[in-house]
Amino acid sequence: MSTPVIPVTAGTPGDELPGAAVLGKISYRIPITYAVLALAALLGLVGTMIGREGVWSQETEFQSRYGDQWFTIPNFSVPSMLTVIVLTVVLIAAAVYGYLLTRDRRTAPLWLHIVVGLAFVLAFLTWAGAGKTSVIPVTSLLAGALALSVPLIFGAMSGVICERSGIINIAIEGQLLFGAFAAAVVASLLTAPYLGLIAAPIAGGLVGALLAWFAVSYQVNQIIIGVVLNTLVLGLTSFFFSTLLADNASTWNARQPLGVIEIPLLSQIPILGPVLFRQTILVYLMYVTVIVLQIMLFRSRWGLRTRAVGEHPKAADTVGIHVNKRRVWNTILGGAVAGLGGAFFTVGSGLAFGREMSAGNGFIALAAMILGKWNPTGALVAALLFGFSKNLGNVLGTIGSPMPSQLLAMLPYVITIFAVAGLVGRVRAPAAEGIPYTK
Amino acid sequence: MTESNTPAPESTPEQPASSPTADRGEDPRSGSAILRQIVGGDVVISILAIIIALVIGAVLIAFADEDVADSISYVFARPSDFLGSAWSAVSDAYIALFRGAIFDFQADTFNRAVRPITESMTFATPLILAGLGIAVGFRAGLFNIGAQGQIIVGAIVAAYLGFAFDLPPVLHVLLCVLGGALGGALWGFIPGILKARTGANEVIVTIMLNWIAVYLVAYVLTLGKFNASGTGLRSPQIGPNAGYPSLIPDFLVPGNTFRLHWGFVVAILATVFVWWLLERSTIGFEIRAAGANPHAARTAGMSVGRITVLTMVIAGTLAGLAATSQVLVDGGSLTAGVAATYGFDAITVALLGRSKPLGTFIAGLLFGAFQAGGTLMQSVTSTPIDIVFVVQSVIVLLIAAPPLVRAIFRLPDPDASPKKVRATTKEAAA
Numbered sequence: 001m002s003t004p005v006i007p008v009t010a011g012t013p014g015d016e017l018p019g020a021a022v023l024g025k026i027s028y029r030i031p032i033t034y035a036v037l038a039l040a041a042l043l044g045l046v047g048t049m050i051g052r053e054g055v056w057s058q059e060t061e062f063q064s065r066y067g068d069q070w071f072t073i074p075n076f077s078v079p080s081m082l083t084v085i086v087l088t089v090v091l092i093a094a095a096v097y098g099y100l101l102t103r104d105r106r107t108a109p110l111w112l113h114i115v116v117g118l119a120f121v122l123a124f125l126t127w128a129g130a131g132k133t134s135v136i137p138v139t140s141l142l143a144g145a146l147a148l149s150v151p152l153i154f155g156a157m158s159g160v161i162c163e164r165s166g167i168i169n170i171a172i173e174g175q176l177l178f179g180a181f182a183a184a185v186v187a188s189l190l191t192a193p194y195l196g197l198i199a200a201p202i203a204g205g206l207v208g209a210l211l212a213w214f215a216v217s218y219q220v221n222q223i224i225i226g227v228v229l230n231t232l233v234l235g236l237t238s239f240f241f242s243t244l245l246a247d248n249a250s251t252w253n254a255r256q257p258l259g260v261i262e263i264p265l266l267s268q269i270p271i272l273g274p275v276l277f278r279q280t281i282l283v284y285l286m287y288v289t290v291i292v293l294q295i296m297l298f299r300s301r302w303g304l305r306t307r308a309v310g311e312h313p314k315a316a317d318t319v320g321i322h323v324n325k326r327r328v329w330n331t332i333l334g335g336a337v338a339g340l341g342g343a344f345f346t347v348g349s350g351l352a353f354g355r356e357m358s359a360g361n362g363f364i365a366l367a368a369m370i371l372g373k374w375n376p377t378g379a380l381v382a383a384l385l386f387g388f389s390k391n392l393g394n395v396l397g398t399i400g401s402p403m404p405s406q407l408l409a410m411l412p413y414v415i416t417i418f419a420v421a422g423l424v425g426r427v428r429a430p431a432a433e434g435i436p437y438t439k
Numbered sequence: 440m441t442e443s444n445t446p447a448p449e450s451t452p453e454q455p456a457s458s459p460t461a462d463r464g465e466d467p468r469s470g471s472a473i474l475r476q477i478v479g480g481d482v483v484i485s486i487l488a489i490i491i492a493l494v495i496g497a498v499l500i501a502f503a504d505e506d507v508a509d510s511i512s513y514v515f516a517r518p519s520d521f522l523g524s525a526w527s528a529v530s531d532a533y534i535a536l537f538r539g540a541i542f543d544f545q546a547d548t549f550n551r552a553v554r555p556i557t558e559s560m561t562f563a564t565p566l567i568l569a570g571l572g573i574a575v576g577f578r579a580g581l582f583n584i585g586a587q588g589q590i591i592v593g594a595i596v597a598a599y600l601g602f603a604f605d606l607p608p609v610l611h612v613l614l615c616v617l618g619g620a621l622g623g624a625l626w627g628f629i630p631g632i633l634k635a636r637t638g639a640n641e642v643i644v645t646i647m648l649n650w651i652a653v654y655l656v657a658y659v660l661t662l663g664k665f666n667a668s669g670t671g672l673r674s675p676q677i678g679p680n681a682g683y684p685s686l687i688p689d690f691l692v693p694g695n696t697f698r699l700h701w702g703f704v705v706a707i708l709a710t711v712f713v714w715w716l717l718e719r720s721t722i723g724f725e726i727r728a729a730g731a732n733p734h735a736a737r738t739a740g741m742s743v744g745r746i747t748v749l750t751m752v753i754a755g756t757l758a759g760l761a762a763t764s765q766v767l768v769d770g771g772s773l774t775a776g777v778a779a780t781y782g783f784d785a786i787t788v789a790l791l792g793r794s795k796p797l798g799t800f801i802a803g804l805l806f807g808a809f810q811a812g813g814t815l816m817q818s819v820t821s822t823p824i825d826i827v828f829v830v831q832s833v834i835v836l837l838i839a840a841p842p843l844v845r846a847i848f849r850l851p852d853p854d855a856s857p858k859k860v861r862a863t864t865k866e867a868a869a
Contacts, residue, residue: 029637218840223582224790225839228832231787235828236499242823243503360650363584367643406658413647413654417633426638 023105030108031099033422037120038091044127045084058131062138080130087123091116113423117385121392134399141395142275142388149387150286150348151176151358154341155365156372156379157289161334162208163374164297165327166310166432170226171211173362174233175204175335179342181237184353185245187256187346196256196347197282197340204339205332207233212331216324219436230362238355245353257350258282282340282348289337294376306330310430313437323437338362364416371420373427382419389415487844488837496830497529500822504528532822539815540808550692555811557687557699563807565590565761567706569785570792570799571713572627572757577794578717579750580730585630585645586758587782588652589623593759595659596622597766598773601677603664611680612767616705619763620756626652627755628748635744641751649782657775665773674773682767702764706800709757714796716753726750758782791835806831 059077094116098108129136155172162169169175182203187196207229214220245253258280267277297303305326308316313323345357368386372378389412397405501507506524514521538545540559546552569586576583597619606614630644661671668675683700717723728736729746737743765777788806792798813827837844845851 214836214840214843218842220836220839221790225836227786227790228835228839231783231828232832232836235825235830235832238825239499239503239823239829242825243821247505360646363646367640367646370640370643404658404661406654406661409654410651413650417639417644417647420643421633421637421639424639427640 026102026105028099028102029422031095031102033418034091034095034098034116036422037116038088038095041084041088041091041120041123044123045081045088048081048084048127048130060126060129060132061135062129063135075135078126080126083126084123087119087126090119091123094119121388125392125396128396128403129399132399136399137395139271139275141391142271144391144394145384145388146275146279146283147349147387148390149383150283150344151341151361152365152368152383152386153286153290153380154344155338155362156369156383157293157376158204158208158334158338158341159366159369160293160297160372160374160376160379161306161337162211162331163369163433164310164430165306165330166313166430166435166437167212167215167327167331167334168222168226168434169208169211169331169334169338170223170366171207171229171233171335171362172338172365173358173360174226174230175207175338176342176345176362176365177230177237177356177358178203178207178233179339180345180357181233181240181342181353182339183343183348184253184256184346188252188254188352191254191256193256193258193347194281197258197343200343200347201336201340204342205336207339208332208335209328211335212328215331215436216328219438222434234356237353241353241355249352253352255350255352256347258347280348282344285340289340290376290380297376307430309437310432313432313435317437317439327437338365341365367416367420370427370429371416371424373424374430382416385419386412386416481841483850484841484844485834485838487848488834491837491844491847492830492833493533495833496826497533499826499829500529500532501525504821528820528822531820532816532826535816535819535822536809536812536827538812540812550696554697555815557697558811559804559808560703561698561700561807562810563803564702564706564764565781566785566788566806566810567800567803568709568761568764569758569781570788570803571709571796572623572754572761573785573789574792574794574796574799575713575717575726575757576750576754577789578730579726579746580733581634581747581750581754582642583627583630583645583751583754584642584786585626585648585782586754586761586785587778587780588645588649589626589755589758590762590765590778590782591649591652591656592626593619593621593623593755593762594766594773594777595656596759597763598674598677598771598777599665601681601767602675602772605678606680608680611678612683615677615681615767616760616763619766620759623755623757623759623762624752625755627751627753627758631748631751634751635747641747653775656773656777660773660775672774676770676772677767682769682771683764685769698768700764700768702767705760705764706803709760710796710800713757717796722746722749758785761785787831787835791838805834 058080060080060083061075061077063075094112098112101108101112125136155176158172158175159169179200183196183200186199187193211222211225211229214225215222241253260278260280261284263277267273269277297306305316305321308319309321309323309326309330316326317323342358345351346353364386365383368382369379371382372380393405393408393411396403397408504524507521507528510517510520510524539555541556543552543555546554569590572589573583573586597615600615600618601611604611604614626648629648630639630641633639633644634641659665660674665674683702683705685695685697686699686701686703687695687697689695715723717727725736725741725746726749728739728741729743729750733743736746761781762777765771765779765781766773784806788802789799791802791805792800809827809831813824816822816826817824
């Protein structure tokens with residue numbers, strides 16, 4: 001402003017002087033992360049070579065059959081050592097390529113992340129299953145991963161809807177739990193699991209409405225309300241669980257599983273077919289939610305207004321958008337989405353309601369949303385990554401692996417820290433997040 | 440008192456005390472400010488919030504009671520049955536809550552009668568300490584959800600030092616306390632350094648570290664020395680000199696059964712220390728500056744990264760101290776559930792205490808009392824302790840929204856300027 005000589009260039013990073021040809025420091029975060037993974041694979045390899053007898057003749061068997069299908073890929077075995085060596089070489093190559101890219105100030109493409117992730121996971125699986133009589137069940141590994149991800153994805157979508165419009169939704173946990181509770185109770189009382197699916201979003205929306213009411217009308221710190229609503233829902237559901245539901249479980253808390261709907265043709269695709277298309281309606285609703293939200297958020301009037309309200313409410317207000325009204329409705333909608341996700345714990349999995357059933361999933365959904373940079377697809381990938389690594393730990397625990405089960409159970413959490421510190425780094429929240437709007 | 444804040448002419452001397460300055464933490468003169476905070480309008484709001492919360496709790500207790508459910512079927516024929524059973528359900532529960540939390544008037548000895556208040560203080564100790572840690576984080580603009588994990592890791596270290604070594608009195612307990620604090624500090628350091636170096640969001644990292652700590656303690660309990668019993672559930676008991684001494688000395692009370700120990704004194708000292716740190720020290724100034732506006736803090740020459748690491752280490756240390764109050768007791772040992780839900784309750788405590796040391800201390804005492812009372816209530820009546828969570832959260836919600844409490848009781852707004860009144864009427868109309 002003060003010096004008119006400097007040309008106004010768009011997209012100049014904030015910490016650089018405008019106009020000056022000063023380049024920022026190169027961050028080697030991504031190649032370092034790759035290198036750490038490659039090193040881990042290499043160490044595992046060397047350790048195995050020294051430690052085990054007859055490693056060269058060991059094989060790892062993979063299984064892709066899952067239920068009955070028109071045609072199946074038979075179980076196949078790979079020579080363990082050779083596969084791990086090849087994959088380790090791939091990892092090292094990726095690390096070097098990543099370093100070269102970063103040195104030339106180019107960003108590593110998405111496919112490189114995927115290659116590195118796949119190579120590492122495959123190497124790990126091959127290593128863990130080497131010389132075992134049990135097979136690695138690829139399809140059920142993926143199916144379990146999706147099942148663990150469903151509530152996370154719904155929760156993360158809820159977070160995206162709320163936070164894009166400027167309301168911090170820490171109450172995802174509470175919304176999931178209340179959705180699970182409402183779905184179980186309504187489905188049990190009316191012996192109709194599908195009615196549970198209607199009750200769950202209403203319950204979640206109710207929590208969202210409370211959040212919006214306190215955040216917008218009374219301008220209470222949104223983190224306070226979120227944390228407190230979680231406690232409130234936990235207290236309420238646990239209270240009713242140990243009084244009403246426990247006294248008369250057959251009427252109030254009977255299991256009402258949703259039926260599995262198989263999509264013809266698509267469910268016959270080997271490996272992925274049964275994982276993706278032999279599911280309950282709730283999972284299909286999840287696909288629809290993610291796709292619709294991704295399109296709506298960036299391609300519709302609703303999305304533009306939502307983002308405007310979350311980034312610069314004053315500007316939005318100036319052009320006639322009702323900031324607080326938009327925020328209230330989005331928070332209620334977000335709550336409803338999370339509530340629907342909560343139904344997965346009860347009717348979606350065919351279980352009765354249990355105390356503290358959401359078990360911290362709401363917070364992990366929050367983490368997935370931040371990791372996905374407040375984007376529906378990003379959050380989806382983060383939630384799937386989490387669900388996959390969690391199930392990987394479970395599966396390896398059952399087939400027996402060289403690592404103790406408690407350490408395997410840490411896997412998803414360690415991987416998430418890795419992802420956030422190594423790949424994603426500093427993320428930028430919507431600018432007006434958490435700030436109440438008054439004219 | 441700024442000139443822009445014009446109190447209404449009919450206001451009593453107390454009313455300006457609850458001015459917004461008290462909320463914003465611009466604490467001018469300590470003693471008078473604390474006094475104002477206590478006698479100001481906040482206290483009235485707090486008491487009313489507790490009353491509303493207890494009423495809501497009463498409705499729930501009556502709703503879930505079986506006698507009440509039986510009598511509601513003929514409520515129009517004989518309403519007295521319904522009201523009577525509801526009254527007895529609610530009053531039984533609340534009397535038990537009071538007897539468990541403050542003073543047991545049905546006890547036969549004086550010791551037993553005053554024991555509940557000491558139990559409340561015992562329950563409050565970890566809540567206060569962990570709550571202080573979270574409060575420090577809030578003041579630096581960090582949302583540290585990791586107290587749970589920090590408590591667990593602190594407990595692992597404290598318990599190990601407690602049972603693996605045999606040292607003289609005082610020295611041993613000091614070593615264990617130090618070790619617990621260091622363990623918590625380590626678990627706080629990780630998110631701090633990751634945030635400072637890579638910008639990793641502390642919310643994600645602390646959530647993940649909580650879970651890692653949960654599995655870590657499960658793993659540690661299967662290891663050699665920790666697993667002396669072979670069950671993998673419980674470590675050996677700590678040594679006789681490793682526990683906090685009882686705060687109420689044996690020579691004062693014959694047959695001493697009080698659990699209250701010197702950990703409570705640590706909590707008091709920590710409260711004073713955190714107050715000094717935040718309000719009087721350079722580091723505290725930097726912490727508050729970084730929390731209020733990190734860009735301004737950086738411009739002023741402060742290293743925000745260093746402050747982030749330091750704040751998380753302090754927070755972890757305090758949570759580690761909270762762990763010592765759980766492990767370093769008579770016959771204490773490490774279990775997987777050593778942290779209970781203290782780490783999460785501490786967030787609510789810090790929020791209720793508005794991230795101020797004294798506020799956190801009082802909030803911790805209140806929650807400790809609910810915990811102690813709820814335990815007795817659950818054992819002598821049919822009301823589960825979960826009702827306590829409901830009451831606690833309603834209290835925090837209402838205290839955070841004074842206008843709602845005023846609206847319920849039709850109270851006037853003490854510091855309403857004409858502009859504010861317009862805003863509220865507009866909202867009411869909308």
